[in-house]
Amino acid sequence: MAKIINVIKGTKDILPQDVGEWHRLEQTALDVFSKYGYREIRTPIFEATELFARGVGDTTDIVNKEMYTFEKSDRSLTLRPENTAGVVRSFIENGMSRLSAPVKLWYKGPMFRYERPQAGRQRQFHQVGVEMFGIKEPAADAEVILLAINYLKALGLNDLEVELNSLGCPNCREKYKAKIKEVLKPEFNNLCEDCQTRYDKNPLRLLDCKVESCQKIFEKPEIKNVIFSDFLCEECAEHYSKLKSYLDKTNVKYVENKLLVRGLDYYNRTVFEIKSNDLGSQNAVCGGGRYDSLVRNLGGEDTPAIGWAMGMERLNALLPEVKPEKLDGFIVSNSPVEAFALAQELREKGKSVEMDLSNKKFTKQLEKASKVAKFALILGDDEISENTVSVKNLETSEQNKYSRSEVAMFI
Numbered sequence: 587m588a589k590i591i592n593v594i595k596g597t598k599d600i601l602p603q604d605v606g607e608w609h610r611l612e613q614t615a616l617d618v619f620s621k622y623g624y625r626e627i628r629t630p631i632f633e634a635t636e637l638f639a640r641g642v643g644d645t646t647d648i649v650n651k652e653m654y655t656f657e658k659s660d661r662s663l664t665l666r667p668e669n670t671a672g673v674v675r676s677f678i679e680n681g682m683s684r685l686s687a688p689v690k691l692w693y694k695g696p697m698f699r700y701e702r703p704q705a706g707r708q709r710q711f712h713q714v715g716v717e718m719f720g721i722k723e724p725a726a727d728a729e730v731i732l733l734a735i736n737y738l739k740a741l742g743l744n745d746l747e748v749e750l751n752s753l754g755c756p757n758c759r760e761k762y763k764a765k766i767k768e769v770l771k772p773e774f775n776n777l778c779e780d781c782q783t784r785y786d787k788n789p790l791r792l793l794d795c796k797v798e799s800c801q802k803i804f805e806k807p808e809i810k811n812v813i814f815s816d817f818l819c820e821e822c823a824e825h826y827s828k829l830k831s832y833l834d835k836t837n838v839k840y841v842e843n844k845l846l847v848r849g850l851d852y853y854n855r856t857v858f859e860i861k862s863n864d865l866g867s868q869n870a871v872c873g874g875g876r877y878d879s880l881v882r883n884l885g886g887e888d889t890p891a892i893g894w895a896m897g898m899e900r901l902n903a904l905l906p907e908v909k910p911e912k913l914d915g916f917i918v919s920n921s922p923v924e925a926f927a928l929a930q931e932l933r934e935k936g937k938s939v940e941m942d943l944s945n946k947k948f949t950k951q952l953e954k955a956s957k958v959a960k961f962a963l964i965l966g967d968d969e970i971s972e973n974t975v976s977v978k979n980l981e982t983s984e985q986n987k988y989s990r991s992e993v994a995m996f997i
């Protein structure tokens with residue numbers, strides 16, 4: 587026998603018995619997002635590498651360590667590690683800034699990151715996400731967060747925690763960064779290797795370091811005081827407090843987390859995550875925030891924007907199992923040609939119908955029908971000569987005969 591070829595590490599098949607939950611995630615997304623005025627956008631799975639280097643940021647783990655990059659005809663291409671950059675590229679390229687604001691877009695699909703595979707972490711995984719362009723007011727931030735919560739609620743997921751923070755604008759954040767660097771300077775040699783790199787490139791990212799020895803350093807009072815200081819400028823503070831009043835008014839429960847800085851470089855002001863305690867260590871289902879400078883950085887007009895992405899595998903792990911639907915009917919007959927024609931008639935009338943394709947015995951066909959269908963459609967010699975079908979309800983065992991033209995109404 588030939589050698590078996592296996593699925594690549596960190597990727598997974600979604601098998602027919604599991605696809606029901608995926609349909610539910612996708613259908614609910616379409617239903618809920620449409621109510622908020624979002625329209626779906628589908629962008630390519632690979633883009634120019636430069637889009638992510640500039641869009642996601644070249645100080646991020648995603649760009650530095652996790653991208654699937656390849657060359658083709660002298661161009662460097664990358665499988666998308668996230669979809670905000672692609673959506674922004676399309677927004678700019680298709681002149682969507684001319685549309686009246688807000689422009690609301692959503693997407694779903696596979697993303698690719700070269701990470702260490704573990705529970706809740708794959709190399710090909712799926713995200714569903716939204717992006718809203720053109721509104722700088724905090725009402726947009728609040729609406730986008732509420733949309734995430736309502737989507738999760740529509741999926742039956744209520745037991746989730748929203749974490750919120752504001753990263754300020756380049757003005758106030760630069761001062762904050764400088765202060766953080768100043769207080770951490772005496773500790774530089776005690777920081778982990780990653781944090782030593784971040785210290786120069788992106789000191790805010792230090793704060794979400796998971797290494798225990800770094801966490802201990804941040805706990806020191808003189809350092810903690812700076813991390814937890816109110817650094818927001820007047821405008822950013824007002825934006826943040828208005829956002830909170832929208833959330834309070836709509837009874838959204840959230841916890842403020844000063845250490846929430848998010849992994850991508852492009853965020854400013856609002857950042858948030860939604861977590862589930864039922865997920866173990868990879869517990870974030872949703873991450874998002876405001877990215878007012880990204881459209882301009884990628885060559886478009888100055889356009890404020892905000893969005894989030896959810897990991898569909900992690901959502902899936904929280905969903906109850908969706909049982910597959912049974913067929914409307916399974917045809918049981920010793921006359922395969924007649925059965926074939928009946929199946930086709932009923933499918934054209936919108937019914938889901940199958941029949942035996944391999945000349946199995948009548949009793950075997952009936953057994954199969956009771957496993958896969960709501961009704962057995964019995965087409966014996968009598969039925970064929972009378973132009974009827976006997977319909978057996980496989981739950982109640984009740985059986986009735988109907989004329990062939992009417993049978994679709996009873997199944």
Ligand code: ATP
Nearest residue numbers: 701706707708711849870871872873895896897900
């Ligand atoms: P994490 O902290 O879990 O690595 P992240 O900050 O890298 O998340 P984002 O880039 O904000 O995540 O993506 C949004 C969501 O996508 C995450 O909250 C998570 O649910 C999901 N996600 C991210 N990376 C993966 C992965 N490798 N496998 C499965 N899901 C993922």
Ligand code: MG
Nearest residue numbers: 647699701849
């Ligand atoms: Mg990550």
